[in-house]
Amino acid sequence: MKAVKIIAIVLLVAFVGIQFMPVERNQSDGVPKTDFMLVNDVPSDIKNKLQVSCYDCHSNNTQYPWYNKVQPVAWFLEGHIKEGKAELNFNEWDSLSSRRKASKLRSIIKQIESGEMPMDSYTLIHKEAAFSEEEIQQVIKYMENLKDSL
Amino acid sequence: MKNLKKNIALMLLLAVSFTNAQHGHNHDHDHDKMEKKSMNNDGMEHSKMMNKNSDAKAEAILLDYFNLKEALVSDDSKTAAEAGTKMATSLKAFDKSKYKVEEQKELADIIEDATEHAEHIAKSDIGHQREHFKTLSKDISDMVAITGAKSTLYEQFCPMYDGGGSWLSTNKEVKNPYYGNKMLTCGKVKRTIN
Numbered sequence: 001m002k003a004v005k006i007i008a009i010v011l012l013v014a015f016v017g018i019q020f021m022p023v024e025r026n027q028s029d030g031v032p033k034t035d036f037m038l039v040n041d042v043p044s045d046i047k048n049k050l051q052v053s054c055y056d057c058h059s060n061n062t063q064y065p066w067y068n069k070v071q072p073v074a075w076f077l078e079g080h081i082k083e084g085k086a087e088l089n090f091n092e093w094d095s096l097s098s099r100r101k102a103s104k105l106r107s108i109i110k111q112i113e114s115g116e117m118p119m120d121s122y123t124l125i126h127k128e129a130a131f132s133e134e135e136i137q138q139v140i141k142y143m144e145n146l147k148d149s150l
Numbered sequence: 151m152k153n154l155k156k157n158i159a160l161m162l163l164l165a166v167s168f169t170n171a172q173h174g175h176n177h178d179h180d181h182d183k184m185e186k187k188s189m190n191n192d193g194m195e196h197s198k199m200m201n202k203n204s205d206a207k208a209e210a211i212l213l214d215y216f217n218l219k220e221a222l223v224s225d226d227s228k229t230a231a232e233a234g235t236k237m238a239t240s241l242k243a244f245d246k247s248k249y250k251v252e253e254q255k256e257l258a259d260i261i262e263d264a265t266e267h268a269e270h271i272a273k274s275d276i277g278h279q280r281e282h283f284k285t286l287s288k289d290i291s292d293m294v295a296i297t298g299a300k301s302t303l304y305e306q307f308c309p310m311y312d313g314g315g316s317w318l319s320t321n322k323e324v325k326n327p328y329y330g331n332k333m334l335t336c337g338k339v340k341r342t343i344n
Binding site for chain 1: 266
């Protein structure tokens with residue numbers, strides 16, 4: 001019994017301790033001119049969907065709910081954001097060449113179509129980020145048109 | 151009681167050093183480069199004459215590309231991944247300096263795009279590998295339009311894959327990298343290069 005108590009105390013102390021570890025927050029002021037929404041004429045419902053479902057990990061600004069500021073969740077999230085931005089950063093869209101844009105659009109379409117994005121671990125908590133069947137079709141159609149217009 | 155304190159201190163130290171180590175590790179990925187700026191090349195023409203004095207670095211890229219294609223034809227995801235890794239390396243080693251300024255711009259764009267696809271192929275399952283191979287094939291075919299190639303190449307086309315997918319081959323005979331064994335001979339020669 002004593003051992004259990006000790007372990008509990010140790011874990012608690014460790015949990016409190018790691019809260020003081022520094023974390024990089026993915027946050028910046030303003031939106032660059034190269035942002036996807038600024039250079040494309042995006043209908044408002046699609047704009048809203050992309051903002052809610054994609055921009056947390058694919059832009060320079062993450063909306064952090066309180067639980068994402070708690071360790072070790074914050075570390076987990078930090079890794080995903082870094083990876084996500086390396087793949088695609090909507091804020092820097094217009095700095096890509098036509099070839100690169102077409103490539104990215106193809107990947108966006110495939111990822112949404114197959115349900116790989118947004119990730120399950122993300123939509124589990126962010127229910128509003130999940131795509132309905134109708135939203136999938138709507139966003140894909142928009143992206144297809146954009147790709148054809150390049 | 152003294153022991154308990156010591157234990158807690160030790161655990162905390164361990165936790166801190168562990169997370170520090172993890173943190174450091176994360177930073178290794180920092181130079182996973184972000185998108186580099188490259189110019190729009192819509193107006194670019196591909197009408198350049200084929201260059202028979204082939205470029206050894208471009209040939210190295212082509213060799214890896216054909217190995218990758220063969221792996222996909224044989225439904226061999228592991229070998230395809232290895233070919234993807236090799237191809238990413240040979241793409242990065244490409245030297246565009248001997249080309250004209252506007253060609254350099256397009257080549258840089260092609261190489262950057264192709265590298266990303268090769269890197270994805272290195273770490274994906276076969277379905278994804280084939281998706282990336284489709285765009286990669288377009289990149290490589292655009293590269294060859296500028297660099298030329300030592301041997302005669304055949305651009306082949308399968309209308310069934312994802313609204314139609316092309317690839318390059320050194321052999322006239324069609325072996326489909328998008329379907330492998332499932333539909334090995336689906337497709338036709340669309341164009342002979344050189």
